[in-house]
Amino acid sequence: MTRKVERVGGNAGALAFSRYALGTQLLRRQLLGAEALVPELSIAYPAPSEARPLLPPTPTMRVHALLTALLLLSAPAAAAAADAPAAAAKPAANPNQACLDCHEASKPDEPGVRTVEFGRSVHAGFACTDCHAGYEAPGPHELKPLDAADAGLVKRFDDLKASPAPRAFLACSTCHADVAEQLAASVHGKWLKGEGSRVAGPSCAKCHGAVHEIVKSVHEPANAATNYSPADRNILKRCEACHGDPRFAEAAGLKRDVQETFQDSIHGRLIAVGSKRAPACADCHGVAEKDDKGVFHPNAHRILPKTDPASAVAPGNKAATCARCHAGASENFAALISHRAPWESDHKVPHLLHVVFSYLAALTLLFFGVHVLIDLVYEVRMKLRKKEAHEDPAEHEKFVTRFDIHQRVQHWLMLSGVITLGITGWPLRGAGSPEAIETSRKFLALFGGPYGAALVHRFAAVVIIVSGVYHLAYLVILASKKRLPMSMVPMPKDAFDMRDNLLHMMGLLKDRPRFGKYSYLEKFDYWAVFWGMIMMVGTGFVLWFPVFFAQYAPHWVVTSAQIIHGEEATLALLFLFVVHFYNAHLKPSIFPMSWTWLTGKISLAQMKHEHEAEYDHLKRQQSKKDDRPHP
Amino acid sequence: MKKNVPSIIGAAVGLALFLAIALLPALLYGGYAGVLLAGGIFGTPVQPSFLVKALIIFGMVLGAVGVGSLFAVGGAAAGAAVGALTQAAAPKKPVEQENKA
Numbered sequence: 252m253t254r255k256v257e258r259v260g261g262n263a264g265a266l267a268f269s270r271y272a273l274g275t276q277l278l279r280r281q282l283l284g285a286e287a288l289v290p291e292l293s294i295a296y297p298a299p300s301e302a303r304p305l306l307p308p309t310p311t312m313r314v315h316a317l318l319t320a321l322l323l324l325s326a327p328a329a330a331a332a333a334d335a336p337a338a339a340a341k342p343a344a345n346p347n348q349a350c351l352d353c354h355e356a357s358k359p360d361e362p363g364v365r366t367v368e369f370g371r372s373v374h375a376g377f378a379c380t381d382c383h384a385g386y387e388a389p390g391p392h393e394l395k396p397l398d399a400a401d402a403g404l405v406k407r408f409d410d411l412k413a414s415p416a417p418r419a420f421l422a423c424s425t426c427h428a429d430v431a432e433q434l435a436a437s438v439h440g441k442w443l444k445g446e447g448s449r450v451a452g453p454s455c456a457k458c459h460g461a462v463h464e465i466v467k468s469v470h471e472p473a474n475a476a477t478n479y480s481p482a483d484r485n486i487l488k489r490c491e492a493c494h495g496d497p498r499f500a501e502a503a504g505l506k507r508d509v510q511e512t513f514q515d516s517i518h519g520r521l522i523a524v525g526s527k528r529a530p531a532c533a534d535c536h537g538v539a540e541k542d543d544k545g546v547f548h549p550n551a552h553r554i555l556p557k558t559d560p561a562s563a564v565a566p567g568n569k570a571a572t573c574a575r576c577h578a579g580a581s582e583n584f585a586a587l588i589s590h591r592a593p594w595e596s597d598h599k600v601p602h603l604l605h606v607v608f609s610y611l612a613a614l615t616l617l618f619f620g621v622h623v624l625i626d627l628v629y630e631v632r633m634k635l636r637k638k639e640a641h642e643d644p645a646e647h648e649k650f651v652t653r654f655d656i657h658q659r660v661q662h663w664l665m666l667s668g669v670i671t672l673g674i675t676g677w678p679l680r681g682a683g684s685p686e687a688i689e690t691s692r693k694f695l696a697l698f699g700g701p702y703g704a705a706l707v708h709r710f711a712a713v714v715i716i717v718s719g720v721y722h723l724a725y726l727v728i729l730a731s732k733k734r735l736p737m738s739m740v741p742m743p744k745d746a747f748d749m750r751d752n753l754l755h756m757m758g759l760l761k762d763r764p765r766f767g768k769y770s771y772l773e774k775f776d777y778w779a780v781f782w783g784m785i786m787m788v789g790t791g792f793v794l795w796f797p798v799f800f801a802q803y804a805p806h807w808v809v810t811s812a813q814i815i816h817g818e819e820a821t822l823a824l825l826f827l828f829v830v831h832f833y834n835a836h837l838k839p840s841i842f843p844m845s846w847t848w849l850t851g852k853i854s855l856a857q858m859k860h861e862h863e864a865e866y867d868h869l870k871r872q873q874s875k876k877d878d879r880p881h882p
Numbered sequence: 883m884k885k886n887v888p889s890i891i892g893a894a895v896g897l898a899l900f901l902a903i904a905l906l907p908a909l910l911y912g913g914y915a916g917v918l919l920a921g922g923i924f925g926t927p928v929q930p931s932f933l934v935k936a937l938i939i940f941g942m943v944l945g946a947v948g949v950g951s952l953f954a955v956g957g958a959a960a961g962a963a964v965g966a967l968t969q970a971a972a973p974k975k976p977v978e979q980e981n982k983a
Binding site: 592594595605606608609610612613616617620670677681683684686687690694817818821824825827828829832833836837842843844846849 | 886889890892893906907910911912913914915917918919920921922923926937940943944945947948949951952954955957958959961962
């Protein structure tokens, strides 16, 4: 890009060159005076090609220019009242005023410069002629002739309809020659060089917005472990403007689903719910550069094709790129992120697991959903019938212990852990749906954002692990005392009970099966938690320490963990909140809540209704006790 | 007052709260769960076939019922806690009066 450097010295002239060398603040003072640093008063005009036709000023324009001039002149006057000595040194008029007379946009959709927006822009304080070099007010002006190279570039902009301001690129590169050079050398610069591009790639204005309204990019806080500061979140929108447009992607020969796959990835979801740390496009694809303070930043102007060995996503560099955020990332870890759904991995296992778990979740929920519906209809029918005559009202007031304090504590730990895991985890998973993003963002904000929620999620995971360990220890102690209850072990009778219970509830079988201490539903609840704990805790650990696991396991193991964790969570939460809550609390005979989970007790009437075999066993034991002769 | 009245009031408040703030998110999340399941069963990208639509609606229903249940049971538990606290704080009636009642 030596051409651009020459241009700085030649076309734009010594004035621009000296400004570049001295620094903008100093130059602003030199050129415009101190009042030009007041953003609202700093006006520039658009590039000639994007300005309205240069006609002689109309009466309306004259009136408008007069009013604007009065307004602008009144502001320095007010400032002078406060600081008279300083005001004495200021020039009387704004040097942009002459340009503004014709080129200010008075309405939002009008071509020209919107003064308020320009005042807020990163270029506020610049004189119009800093960029539009060589023009003098008042007009009309002729477009300045360009040298052959610049003219060719402008023609390419025009031919490909690249920008409403083709000359803006030249104006920007006057000061930002280094950036223009980097862009031209990047994957996005091919079209600038006319290397067979069918569509216009990015130009300054295409990514940074209207040339007079460019705002400063804000880098996010640096990662303490890796000293890397992620890119401005807004870069995502800039990249998606082209890469998320299917028509553009097709015309340019780009992958059409990169936006979709990114939004559905963990990084995309985190950004969607407000993460300041998750990587945007440039964080992975841009070359990282160190600033004066030693902090690394991504350079969005240096995105190289992945075939280039210097590219951040070249096969040999991927691990280092991931290590910008994930310290110690390996090549195996880097293979996890590839702009595709986890189940579309190059290994068969993730795909197979996705299919198996989808069937498992859908069929389990379908079966138990229907079971709940049949039970609800049955319960309502029973409720409408009169109470059976042989029911003993006193049995509603007599209670027996069903769960001891250890079992209840285990349950309390488990339920609080699972509910917390659900409410901190599902919003992030749900953020893959564009419609649910706002809900997820607001909900996670209750926990201080996605990282606060992640911290609570991990704490809840520890709570359910404690619950699981407590339960296993409890079982071991019971076994050592030869008191291990076998009533929770699934038996063939349970399958027949399930069939008969459904037939009975549908009115196809007269007698209801006689359940022992635990019915088939309760046994399913219990063993499903065992299964769920192994699945969720096991995969949760992999996701908690993905860099560590990726060092020792193939990448598809981590991908499989991601799939299982999400699918099993969906199944577990829907099963617990729909099926378990209905059976334990919400069925009409129990509604609104069973007290057993708090007191550990169950009334004899309820035991007779739900656990008839156990009730009979209890009665038999009681009568044996009563029959024994008293000493 | 019957023992379960505070928990019934709590459940009603929980359900009202669910209808006010959580019904729409529950439908969205449930529907998305349906989309994910449909992707595994019928393949991606998900096509709008009858079975896929049915699975998504099933997901929406489960989402709404599940979150509604959580609010109802949570409300009932909160109501029961409030009931227990107010009962503990209230002065005890004389035994005779209680027997008459």
